[in-house]
Amino acid sequence: MTEAMTTVTVASFALVGLTIALAAALKGWQGWLEVKRMELGSAGAGAGEPRSAAMERIEIADLKERIRKLESIAACIDL
Template structure:
């Protein structure tokens, strides 16, 4: 068991196995990142800025009105 060639072969085999696992893991990681980039790209709104801005303003005004009504109800004020 003191053969230096055996130790060299075992070390080389271990190093090759670690290199293969690392390469496969790196390829999987890059694929996962590409998938997440694609999901983020597809989830972005495709509206024009002018339409999205107007819709956002309307929604904000509606939410502010609802909050005002809820605060009035909480304070006991009749509308």
């Protein structure tokens, strides 16, 4: 009878430990999702802000560089 009680006690402690670990993981996951929502929200809010000409030139140069790299990949040329 004592061995059976020991087994039940160990199993119950393991179940409680698993529950605590899963609750902590779920809380962390929800926190990570909230951070990503905030990042997406701040990116959408910045879309209406006026940008300077220098920022536009930098973005255009970046896009041109990306296009050049994609074209070289499409042509099977190593950079």
